Amino acid sequence: MTGNFAPDAPSAPDAPVTFRPPSQTGxxxxxxxxxxxxxxxxxxxxxxxxxxxxxxxxxxxxxxxxxxxxxxxxxxxxxxxxxxxxxxxxxxxxxxxxxxxxxxxxxxxxxxxxxxxxxxxxxxxxxxxxxxxxxxxxxxxxxxxxxxxxxxxxxxxxxxxxxxxxxxxxxxxxxxxxxxxxxxxxxxxxxxxxxxxxxxxxxxxxxxxxxxxxxxxxxxxxxxxxxxxxxxxxxxxxxxxxxxxxxxxxxxxxxxxxxxxxxxxxxxxxxxxxxxxxxxxxxxxxxEGIVQEKPAIALLQHTINIWPEEKNFISTASLIDRLIQNHPKTWGAESAFGKPLTAQRLGKMLVTSFNVHSIRPDREGPRGYSKVSFEKVWRGMGITRAGSDDPLKVTGASGATGASGAETAQLEIPDPLVIPEPIAAFVCTICRSETAFTLQKTDAGMACRKCHGANR
CATH class of the missing domain: 3.40.50.300 (P-loop containing nucleotide triphosphate hydrolases)
Structure with a gap:
């Protein structure tokens, strides 16, 4: 062994050998x-x-x-x-x-x-x-x-x-x-x-x-x-x-x-x-803006800061308006991109970076995003609201107390209750699509509104 120091004898046959520092320091x-x-x-x-x-x-x-x-x-x-x-x-x-x-x-x-x-x-x-x-x-x-x-x-x-x-x-x-x-x-x-x-x-x-x-x-x-x-x-x-x-x-x-x-x-x-x-x-x-975060990471931080706490769904247009209003140098015409954020660019960043997709809760309503789809990403990336040292307190899908999604999925939903606000991401038992809105209980399990109507 190289060096002028000896290993300490292990306390057990399988214990790792550790070394004493040299008597003469460097x-x-x-x-x-x-x-x-x-x-x-x-x-x-x-x-x-x-x-x-x-x-x-x-x-x-x-x-x-x-x-x-x-x-x-x-x-x-x-x-x-x-x-x-x-x-x-x-x-x-x-x-x-x-x-x-x-x-x-x-x-x-x-x-x-x-x-x-x-x-x-x-x-x-x-x-x-x-x-x-x-x-x-x-x-x-x-x-x-x-x-x-x-x-x-x-x-x-x-x-x-x-x-x-x-x-x-x-x-x-x-x-x-x-x-x-x-x-x-x-x-x-x-x-x-x-x-x-x-x-x-x-x-x-x-x-x-x-x-x-x-x-x-x-x-x-x-x-x-x-x-x-x-x-x-x-x-x-x-x-x-x-x-x-x-x-x-x-x-x-x-x-x-x-x-x-x-x-x-x-x-x-x-x-x-x-x-x-x-x-x-x-x-x-x-x-101070000297080191530029990647746009997708900045987007996560900005969305959690501007998302209304009481809202479980926000339309794409409203989300973009809030981003531009609060961060014009990042998402507005003043940005390095040279033009305001568009729905297509927003969607591409969210899908390619975090697999977050837009949804349409109402067939005739606007497309937008569910808080459910963001919460797992916020948690996984350690994103918290600005000025808060506490971990993300989840609302919507996991409840105000921070209950896990798995716990929420086990909640009893009495028949024929219709859930008006998105509270969890469920998979329709009929068409197998994921949805976070207007679920109804059927004999086959939880169904989206489209499948529930078709199977009456």
């Missing part, structure tokens, strides 16, 4: 790496130096951390030192390679299949422009390679002069530098960001590689030595993160927390604060 080494970055890099905040340090070190144990967050080195203006950061990372990270030196994504995948590399991408605002020809293949590599086991099929020659597809690994740490690059959503949600500023006050030193190349590589070698010592500890331990750090955010920050826990000292708390700030920043940007 906190002093991480502080030294941080000071190295502080000497040559001007960041927006001091915490960004912690982030650079942890990310550089984690590349040496990415296999043990299972996921590897993409690092975005961002700045508001050119000349802030983004390329300089990549130069330092190339000496401190695991087997770094500049993407500019590779001829194609296929070559990158072949290289990664041989062994782990840290990919460094400069001028990401141009080299990763979504409109660039052939960029989809590179994004596929970047997005699949953030988690251990990620792979892409690559054509390889076989005997007889033919070709066959072979799955090759794409798992690798990636650092991207650019001026606010326009990354796709699925790439951005895997990213943690460091923000640089121009050194207008002259507080950082110039990176004169003729003088500092050897010291940088020596520091990199010490990182290798320490990560080799704690590799098994990092693999065996999954320290907790704050409760609000969930889902994709947890995948971003868990690798750095594992490194920080192995190092000890102030570093675990530093990661906790970085992760909380990251989650809160994304939420604030979403609230």
């Amino acid at each position: 906190a002093p080494l991480l502080e030294e790496v941080r000071q190295w970055f502080a000497t040559y890099i001007c960041t927006m905040t001091e915490a960004d130096l912690d982030l650079l340090t942890l990310w550089a070190v984690h590349t040496h144990v990415a296999t043990e951390t299972y996921t590897t967050p993409r690092l975005l080195i961002d700045s508001p203006v050119p000349g802030s030192g983004k390329t300089t950061v990549l130069e330092h990372l190339s000496r401190l990270c695991l087997n770094a390679v500049q993407m500019a030196s590779l001829s194609s994504p296929a070559l990158l995948v072949r290289m990664l299949d041989v062994g782990m590399r840290t990919i460094l991408i400069d001028e990401a605002d141009r080299s990763l422009n979504p409109a660039k020809e052939g960029i989809a293949e590179l994004y596929a590599v970047l997005n699949t390679g953030y988690k251990k086991g990620g792979s892409r099929p690559v054509l390889v020659p076989v005997k007889g002069g033919s070709w066959e597809a072979q799955e090759m690994s794409t798992f690798s740490p990636v650092a991207m530098a650019g001026n606010a690059p326009q990354l796709p959503d699925d790439t951005r949600e895997r990213v943690i960001r460091v923000l640089l500023l121009p050194d207008v006050l002259g507080v950082v030193q110039e990176s004169d590689w003729e003088l500092i190349d050897d010291p940088a590589k020596e520091l990199g070698a010490r990182i290798v030595a320490w990560t080799d010592e704690v590799r098994d500890f990092i693999r065996a331990n999954r320290p907790p993160l704050p409760e609000i750090v969930k889902g994709r955010a947890r995948e971003r920050w868990s690798p750095l927390m594992r490194v920080a826990t192995a190092a000890g000292g102030r570093w675990p708390e530093a990661v906790r604060q970085l992760a909380i700030h990251d989650v809160e920043r994304i939420q604030l940007e979403r609230e």
